[in-house]
Amino acid sequence: MATVATREGYFETGLEILADRGFRGLKLAEVCRRLGVTTGSFYHYFPNWSDYTRQLVEHWRQDRTVRLHELFRTEPDPRRRMAVIIREVLALPHSAEAAIRAWSSVDPDVRRIQTEVDRERFDVCREYALEIVGDARQAEVFASWAIYLLVGYEQSSLERDPAVYQWISNQILDALDSGRFATVPPR
Secondary structure, three states: OOOOOOHHHHHHHHHHHHHOOOOOHHOOOHHHHHHHHOHHHHHHHOOOOOOOOOOHHHHHHHHHHHHHHHHHHOOOOOHHHHHHHHHHHOOOHHHHHHHHHHHOOOOHHHHHHHHHHHHHHHHHHHHHHHHHHOHHHHHHHHHHHHHHHHHHHHHHOOOOOOHHHHHHHHHHHHHHOOOHHHHHHOO
16 A cells, blocks of 8 residues: 555545445545555544544535635626525535434534534525525525525435436525515514
């Protein structure tokens, strides 16, 4: 095993394992095997497994939420921005996302980060919807709907069909544009 791995490689491999095997399949031996490295290489970057898993989940948050939010901000038109969000959301590794969500049910540290991710994603959707509809309550309901749809898409054991998700997303955007969210009930 003469391969040299990077920190990024460890994180991406961890996410691949989460996608393939779930959080219970995430093991040091499997990470090293997939990277073609020894455990000594692992300990060059991480003092222990707990530190690695904490950094892995934070990496996931930074890459799959914070980085994407920065990308979304580059589109000035809120309607087109929502289309970019949908495109990027469809490209997420949903099996890894589902595994992290399952992991969060048994690990309080993962749960804390999962909660942050859900809040950050909700806030992004609400902020951009508010630009379109101009009403805080309508934007909040839209954001809730979008998050529930995404979480359901991640968690479903049905075969994922991006074309169907795209169609549903377009219906939601059309509802947002047409003013149908104006009928949402008050708190």
